[in-house]
Amino acid sequence: MELNKQETIKQDYQYCENIIKQHSKSFYYAFSRLPKAKAQAIFAIYAFCRRADDDVDLAETTQEQLAAVDALEKELALFESGKPIDHPAWRALADVFERYDMDIQPFYYQLTGQKMDVQFSMPETMSGLEKYCFYVAGSVGLMLLPVLASETNKDLTQTAIDLGVAMQLTNILRDVGEDFQNIGRVYLPVSELEKENYSVRELGKKEVTDKFIRIWERLAQRAEELYDKVQPDYRYFDEDSRLPVELSANVYKGLLNAVRKNKYDCFTKRNYVSKMEMQRIYQAIK
Known part of the structure; x- marks a missing residue:
């Protein structure tokens, strides 16, 4: 069972790494030089930010964009309450919160920024x-x-x-x-x-x-x-x-x-x- 969990989290982090590789070569160039555990944490955080960007970009109207940010904010609230969505990015981020003294507030700030972009x-x-x-x-x-x-x-x-x-x-x-x-x-x-x-x-x-x-x-x-x-x-x-x-x-x-x-x-x-x-x-x- 433990082996399966380790394999899953490994794949979750790989999912996040693929996102940063695709979208930010300069960021990846710098932070892939970190020790593996820290690099994985950075990739998971980046994946959250990218998801916020993409959800807004894919929506066609202002109303749909705001709804997308609100939906992500609800997912973040579930994550904060210890009930994360079963998704590679959220699973990886949960692991980051277990390993580091993380603060949830900046993640909400990021979503405020997304709303500022929409409006x-x-x-x-x-x-x-x-x-x-x-x-x-x-x-x-x-x-x-x-x-x-x-x-x-x-x-x-x-x-x-x-x-x-x-x-x-x-x-x-x-x-x-x-x-x-x-x-x-x-x-x-x-x-x-x-x-x-x-x-x-x-x-x-x-x-x-x-x-x-x-x-x-x-x-x-x-x-x-x-x-x-x-x-x-x-x-x-x-x-x-x-x-x-x-x-x-x-x-x-x-x-x-x-x-x-x-x-x-x-x-x-x-x-x-x-x-x-x-x-x-x-x-x-x-």
Whole structure:
């Protein structure tokens, strides 16, 4: 019986690993370097976040999207009460909660972020944008923290949030054109556009203008400020987790330079960090 249980959980974690392999090569590149038990925990957490994203993306109307988030929230409540749904992702996550001092609240924060996406409105200010980033990505930092900093006495809560926000700002800056063209969303704050007398209509022309570059750079500099702020705290993560945390942060930070190298073209080019560049970053911090 015990053998069957071990085999099942092994398959459950493999299910989660396949999801991260498919959807986030940079994240997988960094965290597959963790010891196996920790890597599996990260994959299970990622699978939850991916499920939240996919449920929203597959629904066709706002009503259906909100219903999908509500359904996942009910599943999370069942999980919290010790009655998880019989599904590989939930079984794997239950195992993670048994092995680490996990907090359920960040998982609810993530679903709040999903609802903010469904009922999207363009952020008015940078602080409004960062609030959104906290719910969709700072929450992920908080989910991962008990796994990556299980042995520290230092409170790394703000570090995890700041790193998540920096990464989400980076995502936004990489995907400006794609988000607008594919789903009609502009995450650049209204206040930043107004400073440059730059309109959403101009954004739709897909032209890299001086105005656009100045707006883009202000957000990029904020992301870089957060990356720099958290750097001294890497040493407080578990010894076996420091390199993957720093590697993931630096690969994400590298996306900003990838956009710059492409002359800020977020409209017609897919900006990414190449495998060769990932390897260079890895060697630099190893």
